[in-house]
Amino acid sequence: MSRHNPTxxxxxxxxxxxxxxxxRGHVHQVTHLKGLDEAFAGGAVPVYAGFDATADSLHVGHxxxxxxxxxxxxxxxxPIxxxxxxxxxxxxxxFRADARPMLSDAEIARNIAGIRTVFDKFLTFGDGPSDAILLDNAVWLDAVRWVEMLRDIGRHFSVNRMLTFDSVKERLDRQDNLSFLEFNYMILQAYDFLELFRRTGCRVQLGGSDQWGNIVNGIELVRRVEGAEVFGLTAPLLTTASGVKMGKTAAGAVWLNADRLSAYDYWQFWRNADDGDVVRFLNLFTDMSxxxxxxxxxxxxxxxxxxxxxxxxLATAVTALAHGAAAADAARETAVRAFAHGEASDGLPSVTLxxxxxxxxxxxxxLMIRAGLAVSKSEARRAIAGRGVRLDGEITEDAEARIGGEDVPVRLSLGRKRHAVIR
Known part of the structure; x- marks a missing residue:
């Protein structure tokens, strides 16, 4: 008889x-709500979330x-x-239309080093019962023997069932190529959960709502191989009030590392949130009571x-978590000066000629493209033609204007909230 899993x-x-x-809105789906609650109520529970090293920083989508x-x-x-x-x-x-580009071992190692610095801002690492640890699945995946993997792990997976998962089905329905290499990804992710259970006693996997099928695979593998109950929890897929996927902007990804995106630009991203998103974002992304x-x-x-x-x-609290309180306060002060007084401040993003x-x-x-105020020449020209671009506070409609020599430094603005300095 099936157990009741309440909403x-x-x-x-x-x-x-x-x-x-x-x-606070972090939960979308749970494999067994009562069981997970009982586990959390019973003491410290190891919980993991996985992040592939496709770049040297994570972004707001993570x-x-x-x-x-x-x-x-x-x-x-x-946390694991x-x-x-x-x-x-x-x-x-x-849910990808094509395969990710292949990275070298050196590129992956560099990316992992960059990613680690992100987590140092949000979690406390150490040897205590609730201290976070960071593990690399290459430790066990590099040691896997293919025939043994097929025999010991592969036999627990039904290809018929794997083909029904939305992440695979959508790719096939579009007739996009899905390589055998990629098709094995869900087996490897399930194997990660099994290894983490064995090594750390991990009992919960976190992921986005698009990871539900992969998470369920891991839970079933642990149950079949170890006879243990573990749990999965997914967060909602976040879109803004305007319907845009969270973290996507005209200028690209909103990175969490300062060498990828300045604290000022990060602060501005959150300051420009839609009115309808502010309270939700305060709950999700700050420690406010x-x-x-x-x-x-x-x-x-x-x-x-x-x-x-x-x-x-919101912008100051979120920026303080990722960049520190001093950087958050400086970003806020720079934004206030730029908006209220029209000053070209050293705190603004800059482009050097x-x-x-x-x-x-x-x-x-x-210059608009280099400053991150536009992603293409056509977008920049549309903004200029629409009287949305200012040089030192004065509207310009000359898309062919050149800036150099005695003209610099000059403050370049798109609308009233986005600014850069040309030096």
Missing amino acids: LAEFEPRSAALRTLIA LLPIMTLRRLQQAGHK VLVGGGTTRVGDPS AEEIAAHAARCADGGTGINAAKEA TEVERGAGATLVD
Whole structure:
């Protein structure tokens, strides 16, 4: 007889961890809600989330599982950050139209080093029962023998069932190529859960809603091989109030590392959040208390200066987690000066002209792209034609204008919130 798995709306958690995650909007699906709650209520539980090393920084799209690990550590549980030194060589095909580019071992190692610095900001690492640890699945995947993997692990997977998972089915329905290498990814991810259970006693895997099928595979593998009950929890797929996938902007990914994106630009991303997203983002991405968030929600309802104050509080709190409180405060002060007084501040993102450009000048269109204010020449020209571009506060409609020589430094603005300095 199947056990009843209540919905989130009707469930009243015993554990502080699950109560917090549900209240703040971190939970989309759970494989066994009561069982997970009982596990969390019973003491420190090792919980893992996996991140492939496809770049040397993570981005805002990864922030939700990172914050979920942070919440669980604050509740006394043990975060396990699993970096995919092994699985990055394969590439997760989930909901992708094509295969990921192959990276060398040296590139993967460099990316892992960059990713580690992200987690140092959000989690406490160490040897204690609730201290986070970072593991690389290359440790066990590099040692796997193919025939043994087929015999011991592959026999637990049904190809018929694997073909029904949305991440695979959508790719095949579009008649996009799905290599045998990529098709094995879900087996490798399931094997990760088995290894983490054996090595650390890990009992929970976190992931985005697009990882549900892979997570279920891992849970079933642990049950079949070890006879143990483990759990899966997915976060909601985040889109903004305007329907755009979280973290996607015209200028590209919103990176978490300062060498990829300045603290100022990171602050501005959050300051420019849609009005309808502010309270939700305060819950998901800050450590503000429920009372503080409720106060901001009340101000947002009044509109005007209230919503702007809430957006600044959101941007400063989120930036403080990723870049530190000092950088967050400096970003806020720079933004206030740039907006209120029209100052070209050293804190703004900048583009430096070459010696040749100082003499001949660089085109306004090219400078907008280099400053991250546009992603293409056509987009830059549309912004200029729409009277949305300013040089030192003055609207310019000359897309062919050149800037150099005695013209610099100059403050280049797109709208009223995005600025850069041409030096």
